[in-house]
Amino acid sequence: MSNTNAYLTLSQVDMVFGNGPSANPVLSGIDLAIQRGEFISLIGHSGCGKSTVLNIVAGLLRATSGGVILDNREVNAPGPDRAVVFQNHSLLPWLTVYQNVEIAVDKIFRETKTAAERKEWILRNLEMVSMSHALNRLPSEISGGMKQRVGIARALAMEPKVLLLDEPFGALDALTRAHLQDEVIRIQSELGNTVMMITHDVDEAVLLSDRVVMMTNGPSATIGQILPIDLPRPRNRIQLAEDRTYNHCRQEILTFLYEKQRKVEPIAAARARPAAAEVALRA
Numbered sequence: 001m002s003n004t005n006a007y008l009t010l011s012q013v014d015m016v017f018g019n020g021p022s023a024n025p026v027l028s029g030i031d032l033a034i035q036r037g038e039f040i041s042l043i044g045h046s047g048c049g050k051s052t053v054l055n056i057v058a059g060l061l062r063a064t065s066g067g068v069i070l071d072n073r074e075v076n077a078p079g080p081d082r083a084v085v086f087q088n089h090s091l092l093p094w095l096t097v098y099q100n101v102e103i104a105v106d107k108i109f110r111e112t113k114t115a116a117e118r119k120e121w122i123l124r125n126l127e128m129v130s131m132s133h134a135l136n137r138l139p140s141e142i143s144g145g146m147k148q149r150v151g152i153a154r155a156l157a158m159e160p161k162v163l164l165l166d167e168p169f170g171a172l173d174a175l176t177r178a179h180l181q182d183e184v185i186r187i188q189s190e191l192g193n194t195v196m197m198i199t200h201d202v203d204e205a206v207l208l209s210d211r212v213v214m215m216t217n218g219p220s221a222t223i224g225q226i227l228p229i230d231l232p233r234p235r236n237r238i239q240l241a242e243d244r245t246y247n248h249c250r251q252e253i254l255t256f257l258y259e260k261q262r263k264v265e266p267i268a269a270a271r272a273r274p275a276a277a278e279v280a281l282r283a
């Protein structure tokens with residue numbers, strides 16, 4: 001699929017790690033066209049290559065063949081136009097909440113914003129994620145959910161063309177996760193960012209996305225199905241629980257993951273593998 005009007009395009013992306021007999025073909029023929037302001041989720045079984053796709057878009061990995069075009073430019077290195085939020089918050093531990101955002105803002109806007117404008121911008125982005133009350137705290141003094149909030153504020157403050165979220169809520173408890181998802185829904189309705197998010201959570205994918213991209217199992221994983229989520233925004237998790245379209249979308253993704261792309265091999269392999277105690281007895 002090539003779409004010349006798309007903001008972000010992945011064309012025939014292949015990725016092979018290593019070479020010779022140890023070559024590991026991870027991705028094959030990934031084609032995806034994302035519109036400006038679209039929120040896309042990537043979902044698929046563990047190890048299929050979701051982070052590899054995201055890292056190629058981030059410019060942290062080079063595709064073996066094929067490529068990525070963002071806003072008419074080829075991506076071949078990391079850049080401030082693509083901000084990444086990882087599952088394990090990557091805040092600098094010796095800097096406060098405010099300073100963690102400041103470091104990115106100063107780097108990007110030193111030439112274009114005055115010191116007062118930069119300060120106002122840092123405060124505005126921390127307010128957006130409800131962190132104004134903890135500006136002077138160190139990462140070690142705040143919870144995991146708060147750290148993710150600061151990571152999101154830092155990414156938003158960079159005003160990237162694309163926000164890349166690699167399981168941003170993966171390490172959080174269910175309630176904190178729901179809170180942060182709601183904040184992302186609100187921020188998204190305010191700012192209309194272009195977002196690519198990796199998730200393992202079917203509800204999260206449906207709740208947040210305009211389209212859910214489902215990946216087949218590896219090796220040589222590719223896009224198996226793309227599901228448009230035709231639900232009006234802003235979305236409300238409680239109202240959606242009873243919604244027919246919402247439940248239909250959930251069902252489609254569950255069917256893809258657990259019927260069409262069911263992971264049978266590892267289970268069979270695990271059964272075939274003798275238990276540790278058995279191995280010890282045989283030794």
Ligand SMILES: Nc1ncnc2c1ncn2[C@@H]1O[C@H](COP(=O)(O)OP(=O)(O)OP(=O)(O)O)[C@@H](O)[C@H]1O
Nearest residue numbers: 017018024026044045046047048049050051052053
């Ligand atoms: N830098 C690397 N060098 C070598 N192999 C890699 C590298 N990064 C990823 N892989 C391999 O690529 C495959 C896909 O990994 P990837 O992390 O992209 O999957 P994933 O779908 O994001 O997994 P998960 O859901 O468990 O995070 C795995 O077999 C992994 O071992």
